[in-house]
């Protein structure tokens with residue numbers, strides 16, 4: 190599995206022995222979870238998707254005001270790298 194820093198997309202990341210934490214050697218970013226990166230073309234269902242759950246409710250939903258909201262995957266192309274942390278929570282409007 191391809192693994193890149195979520196901050197700077199560097200490949201120079203190191204894991205501790207149980208892979209619960211990693212650190213980027215280029216930008217110094219540290220994470221407490223293993224990186225999960227998939228390419229959009231490898232994701233067939235929401236259950237396969239790293240962002241399903243906390244970040245994305247899955248499927249087409251509407252905001253409380255009734256505006257339809259497309260899930261983020263609507264806009265991915267096949268090569269899009271999908272990580273659990275690709276969207277920050279402050280940016281979402283639902």
Ligand SMILES: [Zn+2]
Pocket residue numbers: 194195196197198199213214215216217218
């Ligand atoms: Zn980095």
